[in-house]
Amino acid sequence: MPARRKRFFAWAALAGIVAAAGFLAAAELVALVAAPSASPLLAVGSFVIDIVPQPLKEFAISTFGEYDKIALLAGLALAVVVAAAIAGVVELIRPPLGSALFVVAGILSGAAILTRAGATPLAVLPPLAGTVAGVVLMFLIGRRLRRWRDAVAEPQRQLDDTDAADEAKIPTPRSSRRGFLQLTIVTAAASVIVGVGARIVSATTASVTAVRDALTLPASRSTVTIPEGAELDVAGITPLITPNADFYRVDTALTVPSIDPATWRLVVDGMVDQRVELSFDDLVALGLDEYGVTLTCVSNEVGGGLVGNAIWQGVPIRDILRMAGVQSGADMVLSTSVDGYTASTPLDALTDDGRDAIFAVAMNGEPLPLEHGFPVRMVVPGLYGYVSATKWVTELKVTTFAEDEAYWTPRGYSAEAPIKLSSRIDTPRSGTPVDAGTVAIAGMAWAQTVGIERVEVSIDDGEWQPATLSTPINADTWVQWYLEWQAEAGTHYVTVRAVNANGEQQIEERAPIAPNGSSGWQRTLVTVR
Numbered sequence: 001m002p003a004r005r006k007r008f009f010a011w012a013a014l015a016g017i018v019a020a021a022g023f024l025a026a027a028e029l030v031a032l033v034a035a036p037s038a039s040p041l042l043a044v045g046s047f048v049i050d051i052v053p054q055p056l057k058e059f060a061i062s063t064f065g066e067y068d069k070i071a072l073l074a075g076l077a078l079a080v081v082v083a084a085a086i087a088g089v090v091e092l093i094r095p096p097l098g099s100a101l102f103v104v105a106g107i108l109s110g111a112a113i114l115t116r117a118g119a120t121p122l123a124v125l126p127p128l129a130g131t132v133a134g135v136v137l138m139f140l141i142g143r144r145l146r147r148w149r150d151a152v153a154e155p156q157r158q159l160d161d162t163d164a165a166d167e168a169k170i171p172t173p174r175s176s177r178r179g180f181l182q183l184t185i186v187t188a189a190a191s192v193i194v195g196v197g198a199r200i201v202s203a204t205t206a207s208v209t210a211v212r213d214a215l216t217l218p219a220s221r222s223t224v225t226i227p228e229g230a231e232l233d234v235a236g237i238t239p240l241i242t243p244n245a246d247f248y249r250v251d252t253a254l255t256v257p258s259i260d261p262a263t264w265r266l267v268v269d270g271m272v273d274q275r276v277e278l279s280f281d282d283l284v285a286l287g288l289d290e291y292g293v294t295l296t297c298v299s300n301e302v303g304g305g306l307v308g309n310a311i312w313q314g315v316p317i318r319d320i321l322r323m324a325g326v327q328s329g330a331d332m333v334l335s336t337s338v339d340g341y342t343a344s345t346p347l348d349a350l351t352d353d354g355r356d357a358i359f360a361v362a363m364n365g366e367p368l369p370l371e372h373g374f375p376v377r378m379v380v381p382g383l384y385g386y387v388s389a390t391k392w393v394t395e396l397k398v399t400t401f402a403e404d405e406a407y408w409t410p411r412g413y414s415a416e417a418p419i420k421l422s423s424r425i426d427t428p429r430s431g432t433p434v435d436a437g438t439v440a441i442a443g444m445a446w447a448q449t450v451g452i453e454r455v456e457v458s459i460d461d462g463e464w465q466p467a468t469l470s471t472p473i474n475a476d477t478w479v480q481w482y483l484e485w486q487a488e489a490g491t492h493y494v495t496v497r498a499v500n501a502n503g504e505q506q507i508e509e510r511a512p513i514a515p516n517g518s519s520g521w522q523r524t525l526v527t528v529r
Contacts, residue, residue, distance in 0.1 A: 008149050009089050011180070015145055016088020016098065017081055018188045019138040023102060024080075025195030027109075027130030032198045038123040039199070040109035040130055045069075045076050045254045046339075047112040058513055061250060061299045061306075069254050091142040092149070099138045106131025116340065141183055148176035208258045212374055215261065215367045217284060217313065224290045224311050229471035232480045234442040236427030240470070240480060242308035244369050250297045250306060250385070252407070257338050257392045261375040266320070266359070270334075270398035273325030280375055284361060288313045291356045291379070292473040294446050296419050298384040299513055303424050303522040307446065309477050311365070312379050314358035317350045317396075326351065326398055332415075334397040334404045335378055335390040343390045344406035344415050347398070349380055355449060356381060356476065359393070381476040382449035384417040384517055414516040421447045421506045423455055423481075423498035425524050433527040436489050441467075442482035447500035451475035457483045458495040467496075475501065487528040495523045 024041060031038045049072065052060075060068040083105070091098020110127035151173045231240040261280040268276040291312045300306035321333075326347065333345045350357045357380040361368060368374040373391030380388035386408045397404065401415050409415050423445035428434045445452045451472060456464040470480040497506045510520035 004152065008092065008145070011145055011148075012088040012092035012142070013085035014088065015141040015180075015184060016084040016086065016091065016138065018184050018191065019088065019102065019134050019141060020080055020084030020105075021191035021195065022137040022187055023105070023130040023134030025191040025198070026133035027126040028195045028198035030129040031126040032201055034125045035113075035120060035123045038113045038126040040113065040127050041073070041076060041080070042254055043113040043116055044109055045072055046116060046252070048072065048076070049252050049254060058299060062301065072254070087138065088142070091138055092145060095142055095146070096139060098142060099135045102134035102138055103131055106134070137187055141180070141187065144176070144180040144183055148173065148180050151176040208260050208374070209370065211260055211262075212367050212370065215375075217362055217367060218288060220288045220290045220313055222289045224292045224473065226473060227471045230473055232442065232468075232470050232482055234427070234440050234480070234482050236429070236440075237442040237480055237482070238426050238444055240309065240473075241364060242310055244310075244364050244366070244372070247308040247310065247363075247372065248297060248306045249371050250299055251391055252341050253337075253339050253391075256370045258370070259338060259375055259392060264375050264394070266376065266394060266396070268320060268324040268396045268398070270396075271327040271330040271400075272321075272398050273327065276320065276324045278320070280361075283315055283359060283376065286315050286319060288315065288361065291358055291360075292477045293356065293379050293381050294448055294476060294478045295379065295385055295389055296422075296446070296448070296517075298386050298413065298417060298517050300422075300518065301513065302422075302510065302518050302520045303524070304518075307422075307424075307444075307478070310363050312358060312360040313362035314360035314379065317357045317359055317378065317380075318353065320359070320396070321351055321398070324398070330398045330400060332399055332401045332404065334399050334406060335393050336395040336397070337390050338392040338394050341390065342406040343378075343387050344401065344404070344409060345378075345380060345383065345388045346416055349383060349388070357388075382419055384419055386413060387415070387417045412514050417516045419446070419448050420517050420519050421450075421498055421500050421504060422519075423496045423506060423522065425494060425496050425522050428494075428524075428526050430524045430526065433529045434487060436487050436528050439485045439487040439528070440482050441485050441494055441496075442480065443496060444478045445469075445481055445496075445498040446478035447498065448476050450504075451501040452479045453499045453501045453503065455479075455481040455496060455498045457485075458497075459485065460492050461495070464497075487526075489528050492526050492528060493523055494526050495521050497521045 027040045064071040087098040087101040106127050110124055113123045113127060264280045266278045293312055294309040297306035331347050333347055333350055335343045335345060349355060359376050360379045361376055363372060368377060376393055377391040378389055378393050424443045426443040428439060441457055445455050455467040455469060457467050458464050465483060467481040467483040472479045499505050506521065507519040508521050511518055
């Protein structure tokens with residue numbers, strides 16, 4: 001390919017990218033005024049999250065952890081850049097096919113927006129505005145680029161075919177290039193200013209951070225007492241109470257929903273005697289209590305960190321269901337988040353007087369962080385989060401497993417998912433050598449709703465040795481454990497297993513995350529120097 005042709009293909013790719021920037025800027029500007037949640041890039045990202053196959057989901061979580069959504073946005077941005085560059089080249093070669101690709105992009109993004117939960121008729125305006133802007137810019141910038149190309153390719157023929165009087169009107173390579181660059185630079189700069197500015201203003205306008213900071217919750221009627229000996233003084237062990245900033249986050253929300261407690265409503269409907277609707281003030285007026293509960297994500301691998309323990313303030317869900325009057329035959333409650341996410345929770349887990357399933361409004365002494373479900377989320381001990389811990393919850397539908405299914409069920413996960421008895425080694429860590437002598441092997445173990453009876457450790461597949469346990473807060477929280485080991489130089493395998501209060505031993509056999517959580521004993525290689 002001639003060098004000159006390659007150069008114009010590069011300029012064409014840039015033209016496509018700049019036109020795409022104009023598309024997004026116009027869409028963001030209109031979204032700011034008409035439909036703040038109708039950002040095309042975010043809507044497509046949410047759509048991708050919905051359709052991504054289960055193995056890719058697990059790969060993203062295990063690879064990027066809490067940054068999986070940032071990685072998704074970065075990947076989408078790269079895909080937009082590549083697609084826009086291709087559209088620009090196509091527009092140079094076969095106009096107006098490049099502009100037609102922007103129409104296709106507008107239709108796809110519009111479909112993604114209109115299929116989101118809570119979409120209004122106005123949600124069509126941002127992708128429509130973006131499409132118009134993208135097509136117009138692609139046409140104008142592409143036309144100037146072709147003029148430049150033609151002026152470079154055949155300047156002499158144009159002079160030979162033109163009268164001397166019209167010679168001054170002939171576009172020269174220099175003037176054509178200047179016209180193309182001026183339009184491209186101005187469009188790019190305007191797109192960045194408008195697009196970024198609209199997104200910042202939208203985020204600022206939608207932010208409820210100030211509302212959360214100013215929120216004062218009533219004092220709890222009961223508090224959680226941390227017993228003496230509940231937290232071990234062992235270097236490297238996970239804290240008994242997970243700080244809010246360190247608590248794991250796994251959900252399907254590409255952007256954190258911004259919900260004002262003043263407008264939040266909870267609706268309980270379905271197989272009930274009467275429909276119940278509560279405001280935030282109605283909910284907290286029922287009286288708040290504290291609960292210590294450990295939450296676990298189904299995506300947690302053996303020895304993984306997608307588990308955390310917090311002190312929650314909230315109202316028992318069973319009290320709300322009693323207000324509605326659950327009808328016979330129901331066996332499931334379908335909870336729905338403001339972003340359309342759903343979870344299927346066994347009804348008996350929410351109505352059992354012995355299980356503290358709650359609508360939580362506070363976490364570790366402060367209103368829920370935005371990313372953890374502000375203003376209200378569900379917390380249900382003993383069930384993996386994908387069937388119980390709905391954030392930003394707005395609706396409970398009392399129903400049956402035969403009638404309804406939740407978000408993750410058709411994606412290869414079990415409709416019911418009790419948390420599996422597990423244990424974890426926090427220290428020493430594989431890859432971090434320790435000195436010979438007395439070494440503390442320590443970690444966490446959990447068996448929500450049942451409690452831990454004992455933890456055992458084996459060195460180099462030798463006899464099982466009982467570890468020392470911390471005093472549990474209750475049966476719904478994890479416990480810490482440790483074992484003093486006289487370590488000798490070399491490499492050693494350390495294995496841990498737990499036994500719950502019912503005498504059941506942790507499953508040894510390894511199982512993958514899907515369909516209902518991983519299992520297996522953690523076995524870590526430790527180097528002693």
